[in-house]
Amino acid sequence: MQGMANPRKAASAARTSSVGGRRRITTGGPRRIQSGQSDGPQRQRYLVTFPAGLAALVEECLRADLRLVSASHRDDSALLFSTSAPAESVAKLLYIKNAFQLVLEVPRTSLSGAAKAIAQRLRRSVPPGLERMSGFRIMAQIDGQLEPLDRHAKGTLERAVMSATGARVMSRGGGDELWLIGRRALGTIVLGRRLSRAAKPGPAGSLSPELSRLLVRMSKPQGGDVFLDPFAGSGALCRARAEWPARRVIGVDLYAEPRFDSPRAGAPIEFLREDALELPSVESGSASVVATDPPWGEFESFAGSAQEFYAAMAASFRRVLDPRTGRLVLLVSRKMEQLVADELIRAGFEGPRLVPVLVNGHPATVLNACPAEARDDGG
Numbered sequence: 001m002q003g004m005a006n007p008r009k010a011a012s013a014a015r016t017s018s019v020g021g022r023r024r025i026t027t028g029g030p031r032r033i034q035s036g037q038s039d040g041p042q043r044q045r046y047l048v049t050f051p052a053g054l055a056a057l058v059e060e061c062l063r064a065d066l067r068l069v070s071a072s073h074r075d076d077s078a079l080l081f082s083t084s085a086p087a088e089s090v091a092k093l094l095y096i097k098n099a100f101q102l103v104l105e106v107p108r109t110s111l112s113g114a115a116k117a118i119a120q121r122l123r124r125s126v127p128p129g130l131e132r133m134s135g136f137r138i139m140a141q142i143d144g145q146l147e148p149l150d151r152h153a154k155g156t157l158e159r160a161v162m163s164a165t166g167a168r169v170m171s172r173g174g175g176d177e178l179w180l181i182g183r184r185a186l187g188t189i190v191l192g193r194r195l196s197r198a199a200k201p202g203p204a205g206s207l208s209p210e211l212s213r214l215l216v217r218m219s220k221p222q223g224g225d226v227f228l229d230p231f232a233g234s235g236a237l238c239r240a241r242a243e244w245p246a247r248r249v250i251g252v253d254l255y256a257e258p259r260f261d262s263p264r265a266g267a268p269i270e271f272l273r274e275d276a277l278e279l280p281s282v283e284s285g286s287a288s289v290v291a292t293d294p295p296w297g298e299f300e301s302f303a304g305s306a307q308e309f310y311a312a313m314a315a316s317f318r319r320v321l322d323p324r325t326g327r328l329v330l331l332v333s334r335k336m337e338q339l340v341a342d343e344l345i346r347a348g349f350e351g352p353r354l355v356p357v358l359v360n361g362h363p364a365t366v367l368n369a370c371p372a373e374a375r376d377d378g379g
């Protein structure tokens with residue numbers, strides 16, 4: 001619960017004091033954690049990171065999944081926001097790579113300057129976010145890249161945290177992680193307590209679980225959907241879709257062996273070994289969603305030209321999608337975005353929306369479209 005004092009015994013807590021010019025750790029109780037506002041739902045601030053390019057979609061998902069979200073900073077792969085939802089709810093958001101609960105924020109300066117400024121603030125009062133911590137270590141990052149922190153500044157901050165909470169330093173890990181975080185476009189450096197970390201990546205060439213889940217969210221999942229990934233590869237998109245209720249989830253691949261076991265499976269996943277450019281077993285107009293990551297034409301070559309491949313793909317997807325309610329989400333290499341968009345329009349899709357993203361640092365584009373009739377119907 002926010003605002004609770006650390007329940008650890010006072011005798012085990014450590015405080016720093018200066019004796020004869022030398023800093024010394026003395027025992028004493030951890031100080032009381034400040035509570036937030038007393039009236040109305042308590043709001044906490046969080047910083048989350050996600051696959052680059054999808055900030056607008058992530059903000060939309062946060063508003064749908066948490067209470068009273070208001071964002072104060074947004075860049076291509078991080079959002080700083082406040083909400084009345086508890087930290088456990090933020091930690092459970094599976095499309096987030098890393099989530100941090102904000103403890104303190106100081107004006108932007110060097111990392112060591114920020115560490116010292118935060119230590120000073122901690123000596124005056126202990127903000128929410130440091131409850132129930134028995135061991136911790138301090139790490140630092142700028143724009144998601146791990147940064148070294150000067151030993152002296154780190155020691156100063158460690159002592160201030162020990163004194164405030166009674167927790168001990170566990171520099172090899174195993175306890176909580178407190179991160180000093182800087183972002184290029186953020187005028188402050190924040191101290192955040194890590195709530196969750198990115199899932200382990202799948203096999204080479206597969207989409208990350210977080211990106212897969214965001215692409216599924218872009219497809220606006222509904223319980224009655226027939227979901228199709230015609231280039232399923234390892235099965236990342238089908239596994240992400242199976243976390244939501246669906247009528248059917250179908251993966252197709254001509255060559256790969258997808259892995260369809262999903263720890264959170266709400267729907268079983270079916271597999272078809274056939275050509276995505278034909279989809280002979282899929283009835284016309286029967287799919288609610290096609291969400292897929294076709295070959296990018298960079299590590300593999302097409303039998304004919306790229307244009308022939310994407311033209312056949314667009315016609316195949318147009319045939320199987322429900323003409324009134326169908327949705328298409330397509331991830332392609334940035335170099336191919338215009339060619340693929342042109343072929344989609346030629347096949348009868350309404351003006352695709354293009355969202356630039358980075359996939360493992362590689363420029364790519366998500367195309368989000370629906371059959372032209374769906375728009376004519378106001379669908």
Ligand SMILES: C[S@@+](CC[C@H](N)C(=O)[O-])C[C@H]1O[C@@H](n2cnc3c(N)ncnc32)[C@H](O)[C@@H]1O
Pocket residue numbers: 205206207230231232233234235236237252253254255256274275276277292293294295296
């Ligand atoms: C970019 S990979 C998809 C990776 C997948 N998103 C994942 O997370 O593992 C493209 C996949 O399309 C498959 N493929 C290529 N041509 C195909 C075709 N004509 N029909 C069906 N599958 C095809 C390949 O075997 C490969 O697994």
